[in-house]
Amino acid sequence: MRQDRARSPDEAITRDVVLGRQAGEPAPDAVVCVADATNLRQVLRLVLELKRVGRPLILAVNMFDIARHRGLEIDLDALANALAIPVVPSVAVRKGGTLELMRKLDGLADVTSAPGSSDWTEPSTAEIRDAHREADRILQLAVRRSGRPAVWTARLDRVLLHPVAGVVILLAVLFLMFQAVFSWATPAMELIKDGFAWLGALVATTLPAGMLRSLIADGVIAGVGSVLVFLPQILILFTFIILLEDFGYMARAAFLMDRVMGGAGLHGRAFIPLLSSFACAIPGVMATRVIENRRDRLATILVAPLMTCSARIPVYTLIISAFVPQRTLAGVIDFQGLVMFGLYAAGILSALGVALVLKRVFWRGEVEPFLLELPNYKLPDPKNVVMGVVQRANIFLRRAGTIILAMMILIWFLSSVPGAPEGATEPAINYSIAGTVGHAIAPVLEPVGFNWQIAIALIPGLAAREVAVAALGTVYAISAGGDEAMRSTLAGTLAAQWSLPTALALLAWYIFAPQCAATLGVVRRETNSWRWPIFLFAYMITLAYLGAFMTFHGAHALGL
Amino acid sequence: MWQNLASYLIVAAAAVWVAWSVLLPRAWRERVRTRLSGAPRDGDTDCGCGRDNA
Incomplete structure (x- = not known):
């Protein structure tokens, strides 16, 4: 103030x-x-x-x-x-x-x-x-x-805020960040994966065959484990973000992005809400309170859920690790990291595109001036960085231990009951409640290349995006039954059972899909109306369906 | 048999938790909490003993 x-x-x-x-x-x-x-x-x-x-x-x-x-x-x-x-x-x-x-x-x-x-x-x-x-x-x-003022900030700003060099450096920093997310996280992810495999084996040897063993192995361990494995990637990403923020670079990034955002009709103050949305759209939507003009604020609220939130990371990384080969381009660029960078860029570009349509077509008006204080550069405080990363880890683990765990137990139940009839030839899940629901929805999703297992996963995924990954883990674990080779990795199972166009269509779906009930609730609270969350859901689900449809058929046309 | 019983109990607990924490609107949840804690309802709180009247 x-x-x-x-x-x-x-x-x-x-x-x-x-x-x-x-x-x-x-x-x-x-x-x-x-x-x-x-x-x-x-x-x-x-x-x-x-x-x-x-x-x-x-x-x-x-x-x-x-x-x-x-x-x-x-x-x-x-x-x-x-x-x-x-x-x-x-x-x-x-x-x-x-x-x-x-x-x-x-x-x-x-x-x-x-x-x-x-x-x-x-x-x-x-x-x-x-x-x-x-x-x-x-x-x-x-x-x-007294004395001479610090000149380092001015010197660094001459380069980092340069209209051309500054933007190139910003893109390079973001690119490096995603490269690191994929390159550095692998050993820790393998460790977690092995840990859950060991736990699964322990349950199989300790408990006799029965319902409880299936619940723990297929519901809890396969479901929650398939999400927890992405913890290292999320922590690496947030370490970078917190380091850059502490260094004083994030405000510069806002300054550099102001011209681009202004071109799309967004106010400069929208940068911080949109940046917050990379962690989660909920604080991002709440942070729009700093925007004075009601239409500017509404436009920012409506595009904030398009930014790639941390709940999308498990979905993206699962599909990337299953379908994108682990190789380098020109010996240095990690191909998987490049695809992840592309997905983040797609989120940003779609947010700018929607804002452009809203502000230039429906709500035409003057863009108000933007005043931003640039802090001095300073060396990041290790304590701050550690506290920030621990906080992110806590949030992720709490979600895994509460909503994801509870949803997985329910998904396991719906996927196991009723059991297969006498003399059944297909996997038991086909006869379950979830299987019946999945088969009923499947025709609607068939044009975008999704099978009935994906249809099942998308429903609990409405509560939180990453729940879809856990649901896929549970559904495929139950489908595999006693086949230990198939139960070993979800990514391996998906690579064997899905086509590349289906995987790409699911990625396109997740760029746009409004799969987060909590975000819709916050939009309702912040706009004090049901009109805007309904509009948000409608336009995002339409974009998701169209995006997945075009990607699926485009990939087929290209012979992928 | 005991495995089935334990599984159904765990599933019931998970269902109650999801219904309470995810499906129930926050306002309803607060209302239920207030009722259960026996605290006075909104209209009953103005006892005239607020700080400004002290």
Whole structure:
């Protein structure tokens, strides 16, 4: 928030909470204004406006260490005297300043706050001009620049923000990232795969043949194991993303992408929501609150689920490892990594394409200017990186241990009951509830090349995309029955049973398919209407069907 | 026999969990939680003892 005159929904809510006008929220006892020490000018005006609200106020001058490193000398006493409020230095990513801030907050407990809502009114132009002048005066009093400012950021930006070289470097960084995901993860993935194979064998030798053994081996181990095996790839991908973010490169990537996104009619502020959507569309959709214009925000919400979220990674990597040969192009480029890069690019391009149609055809209007603060480059903090990666691992493992596990148990049940009749010649799953449902849906999906096993997997996959992989693992494990060779790897089974056009069609399906109920729920909440999640589902499922249909028949026409 | 019984119990538990966590809308879930915890409903909370009235 830069001023009390809010522009975006998140700014409006922050302002109303501070003013005590937000329904359902009590008026605050005190306000802590957290300022960037390296850019005090911008926040001082806000502090001066906040003083007019009449609540006890503390200024926390954050990133104090970086300001000092850059040669900025901030006289905290002079700042506190000039503003007539308590001022504390802080370093949010470390513990610095927390105790002092708590102590000052305790000191405010005795100060009486203005109860209820504030009678604050928007400042006039003359008042804003006065506040600017006052902020400049205080800055001159309290901030001095000593020594030479760090020049590394400027030097690096000359290259990394270059209109041509910068874009080439960004593409190269992303390309390298996906190469690493496939090249480095293999040993760890093999280890996990072997671990689950060992567990499966242990269950087979410990438990006598029966329903529970099938549930544990075919439902839990084959299903959940087929998803958990992708943990190393997800962690490598997020290590790269967190490293780049900590280094300060992600904001530069936003700057570089602004021109491309602007061409598609998206606001520059859409970059962060879209970037968040690479992890998961849910925080991405929620992050659109920073976008002021309602139509810009809606357009971003509607294209965010097209970005390749981490739940798609197991689906993509399973099909790539089953159908794309593990070889290198020109001796250096990993072919599987190249296909993964292509899938990510397809997600981004389809998001830009849909945004272009929405903003240039249906919601024509001016693109508003974009203001972005570029942080200084800094060496990534190992603790931050480790914490971020551990957090991603936790999220993935929690999903595997809750929703995926529960869904796999149900899929196993539906795939096992009722059993095959006396004298049956086909695999037992063909006679089960899931088999019957799969066969019933199969005609609808036949034109896009999907078989009845895929049809079964797509239904629980609506709860979460990666559940489809676990469902395929369970369905094929049950189909294999006692055939140990066939049970060994899901990728091997798929390679033997699917045609290449079917595999490519499923990849195309997953680029577009709205297979995530939670995302639709969040879109409903954020837009406060059922119209937009229904529209989102309808356009994405149409694109998925058309994309899979064209890919399947195109691949056939090419003789693949 | 015991394997069948254990399997059905596990399947029932998974079904209840999916129904509760995935299928039931959040608002309904909150309503059920509130009922079970015996907390007062929305309309009953304004006792006039809020901080602003203190």
